Amino acid sequence: MQYFSNPLFAAILIFGFLNHPETATAQTIDVYSTNFDSLNPGLALTGQDGWKTNDPKGPGKPAGESDGLTRLVLSDGATSRAAYIGGPYRAAYPPGRTNVMLWPEINGIGATLKFTVSILIQPSDSNGIYSESDTFAWTFLDGTSDPMFSIAFEPIDDDPEVREITVLNKNGAKVNLEERNLINIRQLYELEVLMVPNGNHVSVSASLSNAISEINFAILDLPACSTNKVTGVAANWIMTDAKVHENGIVTGFGSNYMAFDNYALSTDSSVYVGIEGETVSESNQFVIIMATICDAIDEDIVIKYETVDGSALAGLDYESSEALLVIPANQVSANLKVPIMEDSLNEENEFFSVRFSTESQKIKFIDNEITITIENSYTNLKPVIADQTFAVQENAPKDKIIRAIVATDPNKDDLSFSITSNTDPNGNGTQALRIASNQLLVNDPGDLNFEKQSTLQVTVTVSDGELTDQAIITVNLNDDREEDSDGDGLTQSQEEDIYGTSDTKVDTDGDGYADGAEVTAQVDPADPNSFPNEAPVIADQSFSVEENTANGTIVGTIAASDSNQDALICTITKNKDPDQDGNEALRIEGNKLLVNDTDDLDFEKQSTLQVTVTVSDGELTDQAIITVNLNDDREEDADGDGLTEAQEEDIYGTSDTNADTDGDGYADDCEILFRSSPNNAESVPAFNVKMNVLDGDQFELLFPGKKGTLYSVQTSNDMKTWLSLEKLIIGPGDTVQEIFSISQANSEYYWRVKKE
Structure with missing residues (x-):
């Protein structure tokens, strides 16, 4: 192992500020770097040379008062800050849900925070046994030691070499990340966490990098x-299988550990001032703007501002x-007032800005310019529209002007008209209808049908751009007796005056034919029993039959119908011939x-037959697909190997369509007879003769x-001299059966089979 000294300066807060926040200084600590590659993954770390735990426990016993860490011991007796958590057997004291090492209390953190640490997740045994208990995390704590958020490295299913980066909120629930990020164990990573003020919240982001890659991910807003x-x-080892002992100590078992080094915590000691934009009514006399800081300091904060x-x-x-705003010493906020002037104009909302600056080097602004929005307080009166009634000829053409709609506005504002509840009788x-300017126009002539709906009503809304009023507009339709309203080819006057049919019903007698079509065919459109010939009807049908069923x-029975009760003829117009024998x-x-x-x-070759059947009444036809499903005959020997389908599938597990299932050159029944496996190409029948x-x-x-x-069959009466029969047998890859007569003249006679 190699070590080097790395003095941490004032910005590093990992071991706690001197308890004087206003000085924003920290103790200087010597931190050693560890060569993680020199760790022996085949040993539990508590047993490795150079590493020492302060757990006063024996094998299988719970730990004493300990921070749960094993630390590196240097050759000169100094103790390195390089440490790890996890391993085959660890303990946590005082008891808790996780095995946690808490760094000494931190005081005086400013508005920003940067935390960095080198980490390595490594199996603690040579096999790298996977364990769901081995989740490691870095947790940020508040003044009550409750978590604010955590960055965790969780195992994933069936892959002990990979960890998934997850983020937990203060309640321990996972935060949704934009992408799923994975890292490999046995690699050294640098973790960096940033907390930065952003408007009315604090944005938290993080990155994880090594020599070849970098992962950046936003975490959450606090x-x-x-x-x-x-x-x-x-530094947390989250133990899902933790055990609480009678003495209150919590222990757990894991198969991995997380080593870490080069950790640093830095902050910006500047005082960040937060100021938010405001919205104020024009009728208000002032807009009040508040400036706030997170923690009070013992001196005034002087801020310049200008509009x-x-x-x-x-x-x-x-x-x-243009003046000064002062947040007094030991206070966290101050207000400034900007007078607002009211006018009588009807105008859009307006805005101006307030810009902030300071001469103090330690004062920073989250936003140094904010926007003040002034809402217009002008009083507007709504327009007025009354219900109105108009008339128009049915089937009037598209865009025909029906009438101009009348409305008034107390403020003389320009008005716009719209139909907010229209009608669509034909669906x-x-x-x-539609509106152009203030004129009501025909939009769909098909909706102006007196026979279906003699009156149309729509709701019209009039607006001055801000306020609205509504009215019901009624349009009465005038009847047109020369129209064909039902589309049956006959005018209203023909239907009512000549044929006695309905001008609103296409098929008056309900026989399925339009009135006009029946008139053309010279049948009675008012008689349901008088109608033209129509095609027979046949639907697709399905039947079932056993495979190999005999001819005839x-x-x-094929089902078909004819509304005219005509005699029907059925023919197959598209047949099937699977075996291609004609x-x-x-x-x-x-x-x-x-x-x-x-x-x-043949079920094994084609389990379903489909044919096209045509049915005819002598003039008109219809077609359908007739499907015949074949029922499998499991007692047949489809592949001719001497075994039925039921034997092959239920007993021997062989194919009923392949005589040699394993492809070893011997038929399935031959292999069964001579006790080799018909499903294993390496298992072939031993040469054996049965009599x-x-x-x-x-x-x-x-x-x-x-x-x-x-092969040849030979005979002998003394087992010394053998005579071959004239017939040579060529092996068929199946059982060879030969039948011979027994000579009564000689009771001792011998037979054998010889490979040629």
């Missing part, structure tokens, strides 16, 4: 003056001022769907025939 309330920073014109002008809207999304079997899978007789080619009903005596003085020889290998 209330104003939060920085001044920081009294301590804690600066914006849209509000000095002498017209406010009184110009097409286009409103019936009825699959199902025979279509299905056929129709009458309205029955039948099996035509049983070989096409079975059959009826009729016969017997069979069974043996596994390797694909492409030649």
Whole structure:
């Protein structure tokens, strides 16, 4: 290990200010840097040379009074400030929810804070066992030792080499960060935390960097003056499995530790003055502006200020001022007043600025210029509009002017008109009326339909730019008897005077045909039983049938209907032939769907058949998709390997569509017969001959025939001289079965199989 001395100067507050905030000085401390790489991750740190704990505990016993740290001991006997928390067995005293090292109380923090520390998260055993207990954090504490916020390094699921950077608020709840940031363990990082006043709050940000990367992230906003309330920073080992002993000491187990060094805490001893903009009514005599500081000091704070014109002008809207504002010694605020001048103009809100400065080097402004907004106090009276009624011909063209709308304004202001509640009788999304200037116009002629709605009412709002009034405008429609209001091809006069039909109903007799279409087809538009021919109707349908079902079997009855009760003819206009043998899978007789080619009903090759069926009444047609779902026959041997589908799937776990499931050259039934695995290409049948005596003085020889290998069957009556049969057997990659007759003349006869 290498060490070097690093004197910390007045800005570093990590070990506490001299208790004189006004001097803003700190004790000078020698801090040593540690070469973290020299730590042996295979040993618990409490057992490493050069490291020493002040826990007076024995193995398996709770700690005594301790800050929970193990520190580096230098060769000359001096103690380094380099330390770590965590490890295989640690304790915390006094008892608490976490294993915490609190630095000595900090006094005199100013408006800003900068905290830096070098950290390293390292497994404390050679295997780097993952533990949910190993969450490490840096926590900033207030005067009651309650947390203000924490920056934590949490484990993530299933990856012990990575930690996620999280931020906890004062209640311990996670703060939402813009991005998810991860760091690696076993790497040295520099953590920097900044607290800076920003308007009426304190902004907290942080960065984490090493030699190759840097992570910057905003954390959260704290209330104003939060920085001044920081009294301590804690290095935390958050133990989710902590145990509280009878003596009150808390212990926990972990498999990682966090070492840290080169820590520093600095502050800006300047006095920050916060001043916020104000909004004031023009009728008020003054605007009161407050200047505040976080902590009182024992001397006056003298601030220069001057007003600066914006849209509000000095002498017209406010009184110009240039003077001093003093926050007295031992006080935290002071007010200044700027006189406001009222006029009788109707105008927009106006603003001016107040600019601040000081000659004191230790005074700083969060904002050195603020905006004062003056709200106009002019009294306006609302316009007046009464309900009005107009008339217009139904179906009047778009943009036809109906009438001018009348309204008055006591202030003679220019008025604007708008329809705030329109109407859309035909529901097409286009409103019936619109307004241009003060004129009411037709916007959608389709809405001006006397037969559907003889009167339109809309709400019109009139505005002087600030105040409004409303009225109901009624538009009465005049009936047009030469229109075709229902769109059936007949005028109102034809429907009412000639055919006796409704001019507001397209299909008077409800037979599904428009009145005009029935007149054209020379049928009675008022008789529901008199209508033109219409196409039959067939819907998509589904049936089920067993695979391999015999030809001629009825699959199902096809359902179709015809509103004219015509006789219907069903035909398959698009059939299926999965096995490509030229025979279509299905056929129709009458309205029955039948099996035509049983070989096409193969579940393993195609589990569903779809055909197009056309139904005709002799003139008009309709089509539908007929789906036939095949039911799987689990007792069939689809791949011809001698095993049923049920045996393959339920007993042996083999494929019912591949005779050689594992591809080792032997059929599945052969491997089962000769006791090798049909699911393991490395497991093939051992060469073995089985003999079975059959009826009729016969017997069979069974043996596994390797694909492409030649075999011969030989006989002998003395097991010395062997004769080969003339027939050579070529191995099929399956069980070879040969049947022979037993000679009655010789009771001793021997057989064998030989590979050629």
